[in-house]
Amino acid sequence: MSHARDLQVQLDAQRRAFTAEPYPSLATRRDRLTRLATLTRRHRDEIAEAISTDFGQRAEVETRLAEVATILQGAGFARRRLRRWMRPSRQPVGWRLQPARARVHTQPLGVVGIISPSNYPWSLAWLPAIDALAAGNRVMIKPSEQTPATSVLMARLAARYFAPEELCVMEGDSEVARAFAALPFDHLLFTGSAAIGREVARAAAANLTPITLELGGKTPVLIAGDADLEKAAERIAFGKWLNAGRTCIAPDYVLVEAPQLEGFLKAMQHQVSRFYPEGTASRDYSSVPGAEHRARLESMLYEARNHGCRVIELGERLELADGGVKLPPTLVVDPTENLAIMREEVFGPWLSVIGVPDMDNAIARVQRAPRPLALYAFTDDSDLRRRLLEETHSGGVVFNDTLWHNAVPALPFGGVGESGIGSYQGEAGFRRFSHARAVFLQSPRSPVGWLNPPYRRWLLRLLGL
Structure with a gap:
């Protein structure tokens, strides 16, 4: 119960912060991405050492390629394209509704939960966090209990570079992971086995939490x-x-x-x-x-x-x-x-x-x-x-x-069928952690009043209806 209560307290703090800033500016989002990249670049030697400690031995070059380089590349890619991703997109309305206008406005979801695995304990926690932060969300991460040295480092560096209401790392065992999955996030991403993915999906379903599952399979x-x-x-x-x-x-x-x-x-x-x-x-x-x-x-x-x-x-x-x-x-x-x-x-x-x-x-x-x-x-x-x-x-x-x-x-990176639900990375990740909000702006010169009752049958024929 204490695990669930502590997690809920942190979620509530992030949700309050999000309510106070529901649409972070381009500058704020870029700053968060820069801090995440800096966190990884400055501490890459510590990252390699922690992962090797957890593994018994992890080839350092593999850590630099698969854990460090991917974060630096992903954060830089999102920073450079974020202005375009955030820009509302105009949509056609069709001649019957002109001169009205329509667009799609991308809106942050709120608080995103991430449950990461042990095989790539650094990159598979932070890559989805890049997308969630780019989309303007707050982030809570539950790293794998099977990589304790990496989890400790991740939590320490997250607290150093981010305020806890922006992003935080929640350490703990499998009981903490279960309590984490049961939280009413605005979106939950899980990477791991299909068996655990099913448990996560059941826990999320109780809150109708939208989920992304990355589950692997036999390639x-x-x-x-x-x-x-x-x-x-x-x-x-x-x-x-x-x-x-x-x-x-x-x-x-x-x-x-x-x-x-x-x-x-x-x-x-x-x-x-x-x-x-x-x-x-x-x-x-x-x-x-x-x-x-x-x-x-x-x-x-x-x-x-x-x-x-x-x-x-x-x-x-x-x-x-x-x-x-x-x-x-x-x-x-x-x-x-x-x-x-x-x-x-x-x-x-x-x-x-x-x-x-x-x-x-x-x-x-x-x-x-x-x-x-x-x-x-x-x-x-x-x-x-x-x-x-x-x-x-x-x-x-x-x-x-x-x-x-x-x-x-x-x-985009993601599975289909038993290998997963949904995808993230780059623009796909930005869209995954955003709500595509439909916006319709009616014109004062709109002719739609002609469609009010009593209905004119001749007008329907004129409109081809």
Whole structure:
């Protein structure tokens, strides 16, 4: 009860502040974005250290690329475009209502709640906060309890750079998270697993709180017959083993035309040896935190082995002195659809590789699976690209690479179906955390009075009604 009461007190304080300033100026919004970027830039070394502490070991370059650079880029992108986003947009009214005028006015929602995950504990908390602040809202963040060092740093820096009625970070365990999700926010964004996402949605429904859910899923990769296998392997290896596979849009399984299967497996082994010449001991390869999560992954791999799957480990399991554990990049060849590795999102360094007769078969497999957060395809065939865009569904699509669509702040980021509800980032995020308010301005010369009762049937015929 004390958790819920403390959270409600903070929400009430932010709501009062919002009521006193319901439409922050362009200058105020830009200032908040500048402070958020400064917070990240000045303390990037502390951020990298905190995340590595939580992970056991996190490659510092990965933190700078995926956690620091994304925030600086997102905040700068929003600052530069905010004036245009805030400008009311004129809309046509149709000749029957002229000379009246119409426009859409974007209005801040109020207080936005953000529940962030542990895999990218910095960027996945602050990226939606950028959009919410740009839209003129107040923000409350509940970071993951699985990354305590990062959460402590986040709360300390938020209190240093922001007034608590502007933005605050609420630390705590899973009980705090449940109480947080039950608050009557004006919008709630959650990033995490589908199972927890369902709980968040149920809690939000009690208050009719609008929600955005980013849930991940099993991201497929299709390799067509015209693909360059070495290049495809290079880009897939980067996307898969960044953060040791703990990326919601990481490749989850590969569908490759059967004659190319062995060639692709060799290309993958070659790329992994190039990326990590010291194997799992490389400082550029991250550990997998959480004993429970590692046990789930190892159980998944054990089941695949027991069912006769070929398992190719591209390194050795490594236990670190500070308690972290590195699980090696691993290829699982031709697992059947009933295995856990094909039923569940892997969220780790295992990659399934499946030989298929042709791309028709690959497309059919994607179509009957739950809709993923991303889809990757390696092909220069324009007809196949068109088919993938028209016949499949996913949050995003990338041709001849992986992950990089999420580095383009002008592109919306979000899922569809089981991979999520709604999208944010850039203008899409500004719109997500705003209310599009319809405004109609009647003219004193308006002829609509002719439509008052008693109705003139001849006038309806004249208007084509």
